[in-house]
Amino acid sequence: MDFDIQTWISVAAFMGGALAMGLGAIGAAIGEGYTAAQANAAVSRNPGISGDILKSMLVGQAIAESASIFALVVAMILLFTSFTSQSYVTACVMLSSGLCMGFGAIGSGVGSGFPAGAACMGMARQPAMSGRLTTNMLIGSAVCQTPSIFALVTSFILLFTDFSARAVSPTWAAVLGAGFASGLGAVGSGLGGGLVAESGCKGIARQPLSATPVTNVMLLGQAVTQTTAIYGLLIGFILMFKSFPATDSIAPPMALLGAGLCMGIGAIGPGIGEGFTARSAVKWIARNEGATADLTRLMLVGQAVAESTGIYSLVIALILIFVA
Amino acid sequence: MEELGKVHQLIIPLFGRDLTFNLDVILMTWIVITVLILFGFFSSRKKSLLPGPLQVLGELLVSQLYNLTEDAMDKEKAEKYGPLVCALFMFLLCSNWIGMIPHLHEPTKDLNTPLSLGIMGFCIAHYAGIKSKGLKKYAKEYCEPIFFMMPLNVIGELAKVVSISFRLFGNIMGGAIIILVVSYLTYSVIIPPFLNAFFGIFVGAIQAFVFTMLTVVYISVQVK
Numbered sequence: 001m002d003f004d005i006q007t008w009i010s011v012a013a014f015m016g017g018a019l020a021m022g023l024g025a026i027g028a029a030i031g032e033g034y035t036a037a038q039a040n041a042a043v044s045r046n047p048g049i050s051g052d053i054l055k056s057m058l059v060g061q062a063i064a065e066s067a068s069i070f071a072l073v074v075a076m077i078l079l080f081t082s083f084t085s086q087s088y089v090t091a092c093v094m095l096s097s098g099l100c101m102g103f104g105a106i107g108s109g110v111g112s113g114f115p116a117g118a119a120c121m122g123m124a125r126q127p128a129m130s131g132r133l134t135t136n137m138l139i140g141s142a143v144c145q146t147p148s149i150f151a152l153v154t155s156f157i158l159l160f161t162d163f164s165a166r167a168v169s170p171t172w173a174a175v176l177g178a179g180f181a182s183g184l185g186a187v188g189s190g191l192g193g194g195l196v197a198e199s200g201c202k203g204i205a206r207q208p209l210s211a212t213p214v215t216n217v218m219l220l221g222q223a224v225t226q227t228t229a230i231y232g233l234l235i236g237f238i239l240m241f242k243s244f245p246a247t248d249s250i251a252p253p254m255a256l257l258g259a260g261l262c263m264g265i266g267a268i269g270p271g272i273g274e275g276f277t278a279r280s281a282v283k284w285i286a287r288n289e290g291a292t293a294d295l296t297r298l299m300l301v302g303q304a305v306a307e308s309t310g311i312y313s314l315v316i317a318l319i320l321i322f323v324a
Numbered sequence: 325m326e327e328l329g330k331v332h333q334l335i336i337p338l339f340g341r342d343l344t345f346n347l348d349v350i351l352m353t354w355i356v357i358t359v360l361i362l363f364g365f366f367s368s369r370k371k372s373l374l375p376g377p378l379q380v381l382g383e384l385l386v387s388q389l390y391n392l393t394e395d396a397m398d399k400e401k402a403e404k405y406g407p408l409v410c411a412l413f414m415f416l417l418c419s420n421w422i423g424m425i426p427h428l429h430e431p432t433k434d435l436n437t438p439l440s441l442g443i444m445g446f447c448i449a450h451y452a453g454i455k456s457k458g459l460k461k462y463a464k465e466y467c468e469p470i471f472f473m474m475p476l477n478v479i480g481e482l483a484k485v486v487s488i489s490f491r492l493f494g495n496i497m498g499g500a501i502i503i504l505v506v507s508y509l510t511y512s513v514i515i516p517p518f519l520n521a522f523f524g525i526f527v528g529a530i531q532a533f534v535f536t537m538l539t540v541v542y543i544s545v546q547v548k
């Protein structure tokens with residue numbers, strides 16, 4: 001059988017769409033299941049406000065679901081838009097776009113489930129604070145979605161930029177690398193951000209008076225947790241927008257693909273680790289509000305150290321792109 | 325869908341190099357600045373004990389942001405950096421919200437705006453650090469824990485600028501892309517207002533706050 005370019009592009013678009021939705025379905029489902037489990041426990045604890053808990057559960061689940069809705073949108077575009085191009089790069093772009101969104105949705109989906117579950121439990125414990133808990137949950141989950149939004153940005157830029165004029169040989173690896181960097185890079189940060197937001201909701205339920213510092217430090221911790229996902233986005237952007245000279249050798253394409261993989265995989269651990277740090281900081285601020293300044297400082301220093309492995313990955317990825 | 329990559333540019337050749345101006349972004353930034361100046365003028369024009377609505381809004385914003393700065397630094401430093409923090413937050417908030425008005429775009433959607441604000445914060449933080457600690461102690465901090473870690477510490481500092489600006493840019497750009505694509509897919513029926521409310525008002529406000537707070541923290545880490 002002889003395949004022409006157009007067939008390959010369709011094949012890649014179908015595979016990309018399938019992977020986007022398949023991978024993208026993992027995270028949100030886990031997160032929503034966790035939320036529902038916590039909501040069950042909450043209703044059993046305080047059956048009097050089961051209506052409020054149900055509402056809060058549904059809102060939380062809807063936000064957790066948005067990561068997989070992004071994946072659905074990308075999958076739909078891949079399946080129903082006809083892309084015509086005369087370059088094999090386009091096939092790689094389709095596959096990469098799907099992979100990027102699929103991986104990117106995992107972490108945020110799981111992560112957004114945590115604050116929603118904690119908010120349900122918190123309402124059962126402290127019904128007077130339900131308004132504040134819902135606000136905190138919404139803020140926390142929305143920030144949790146940020147890594148998946150980064151993956152979505154990369155995925156759309158891949159889809160709607162014309163790569164066909166570039167040299168096939170290194171560009172195919174560059175676009176695949178961009179997808180891996182941005183997609184895999186979002187996994188850890190999404191999960192880590194969820195851990196932070198969870199302990200924020202728990203903290204407010206435990207000590208309503210500390211709501212303001214808890215929300216502030218939660219936001220700060222989540223923002224720093226996302227740093228490695230942003231490095232992934234950065235490497236993705238460099239790989240997409242830098243034009244590489246054409247080559248016949250297999251080495252330069254592999255360097256570019258390696259840069260993407262290095263940054264993507266390297267970003268997973270720091271994201272989760274920084275999430276642990278910030279989770280604990282927020283948890284203890286709720287118990288000891290007087291020590292907020294010291295706890296925040298310690299959190300930032302600890303996160304900076306936990307992030308150093310992510311910076312090593314960034315340095316190696318940049319070396320692979322610019323030196324190799 | 326073609327709107328995704330469209331940029332109005334003004335290219336001026338100067339000494340053999342092309343200076344590229346992004347007209348859209350410049351215009352939108354001017355609009356934001358005008359709105360803020362008018363807000364500042366009208367909210368403080370008739371100051372009275374019984375404040376009007378604009379004065380209440382202005383007082384609320386300023387006092388909240390001052391408190392935030394004071395939590396992170398001491399009182400003296402907060403007096404100094406408070407105006408910067410207020411201005412930064414109001415500018416970002418206005419920039420992120422302006423995209424909800426048809427035919428206007430968020431200036432923060434273009435990487436240049438967040439990046440320049442990030443570089444501004446970085447310069448201020450490091451200037452403040454050198455001023456309060458002295459050059460020697462400032463330079464010594466880069467050699468922690470051992471001297472050969474210096475290149476990585478420097479990269480870590482520079483990466484802060486990248487992360488703070490890409491965070492804002494990615495969120496606003498992502499929101500704008502989602503609104504555009506979903507409006508296109510659903511023929512702008514029912515869904516876009518809700519998306520605008522979430523990505524425009526909600527995410528825009530959160531990200532403006534996060535950017536401001538990170539700048540405050542970067543400064544406070546340097547001055548202590």
